[in-house]
Amino acid sequence: MSDAKPVRTDTLTWKLLPALPFVALIAGWSIYWLIARPPVGTLPPAWAVTEALWQLAADGELLQNTLASLGRLLLGTTVGVVTGVVGGFLVGLNRRAADFLNPLVVFFNAISGIVWLPLMIGWLGIGTALVVFLIWNTVFFLVFQNTVLGVRLVPPVLEQSVETLGGSRLHIILNVTLPGALPYILSGIRSGLGFGWRALIAAELVGATVGLGQMIFRAAEFHRADIIIAGCLVIGLLGVLMDRYLLAPIEKHTIERWGLVTPSRGI
């Protein structure tokens, strides 16, 4: 019953199981392609995409584009997270700041996204600044709103208890409010990173000369669907990897370790 063997098989099964939908997707795609034989400019077979991916990797183009995209994503996300957390703390901790800033935030949140593009091209030109702005514009609001909620949900009794130990306001913010709000902040960063990727690719379509978005955009002009799909694969894979090896470990060592959330895995 409680043999080690079935348990191990079970763990292994659950480790591999998440790959199943991907395998099914590739299998379905291949079978469909073999039966229907669509033109490769519309839908190439899986092996053609693998070949394109190999080709892109071999001549260094993939690495260059990936690094360019990751650099922008990192920059835009970092600025978005820092401003979002600081702004969220201001508004979450201070009623006056909330009254003052809330209309502004709601107003600009409504016009976030691609709407800014035509204006920003004129203001910032085509380049890193434009792309970083568009990523920031996505990440900020998600992190901000989650941080405000997190700060407000920290039980006041925790802050009061540290006050009676002689803790200053700053000490309490850093040692009580910040860790207490962390589950929400991390949740905001997780959605921010996901939507940041989307903003990045969209921004790169027009606002960059290198990058995965630009690679896909150029491939579209030459009807190279294999490169487009290869680009999508890389983007999706990077998303999964970042979640698994960047966010999940942070969660494991903080909010899961502290018992604020129950443990879960990446994918």
Next chain:
Amino acid sequence: MDATSPDKIIVEGFQHFFETADGPVQATGLIDLKIPAAEFVTLVGPSGCGKTTLLKAIAGFITPTRGRIVCDGKTVTGPGRDRGVVFQELAILPWRTVRRNIGHGLEIAGVPKAERERTVARLVALTGLKGFEDRYPHELSGGMRQRVAVARTWAADPDIILMDEPFAAVDAMTRLTLQEELASLTFSTRKTVFFITHSVDEAVFLADRVLVMSKRPGRIKASIEVPRRKAGGRDWESFTTDPEMQAICEQVLRLVRDERMDGAARPGETPDPLKEAS
């Protein structure tokens, strides 16, 4: 300056009202109270009589509508490390280990690490938390978490300790142990303790003096001395078989039950708070 006064806590003409959407609601009646240094005072009274309001005012979390509170000759204007509080809710920090929770007050005070560790080790031993120093609160039982909360307050070494039903959330067996431990801990450290409870037995077991509060808006209607604890504190076995203690319990119980039973107006009783407030 009345620093020479033997009274550690003085509550003078205290009365508190809460602001609500329907206007002010009276939380407590007029309260005057003096607690000498090293006395363990327990306060019992029906739900909603204003026990916690009084404690929060002494802690400095609320400013009295009327009157003032003086601790160590200084009027209370806000919370401070001279008045430690053990809350009914588990107010220890989930992101700090047992060791770092207990040492938190010393860390804030800038006590060097080696000295901090010594104090923490002493309190860990006193509260029976040995072996759990590096655990996080969510890995502990409710009783152990309460011990951490008590140890944290003691480690910061305040003269005054305020406790708001600290053992209400733990199981009955654990509660007995915690009460005995608290009795011996306060006996050996000579703290001035103000302790709120619903339980008459707990109130009498722990106290040098039991205060009974009337129903809302509460006043202090009785103050009953409990003969001095013997060296080393008390234990429940001798407490339950001591006729003198049991007589005090009965007396307190009668006073408390009086407050709960008579919903109808009685001569001399305070009228309905809501009517009075509007």
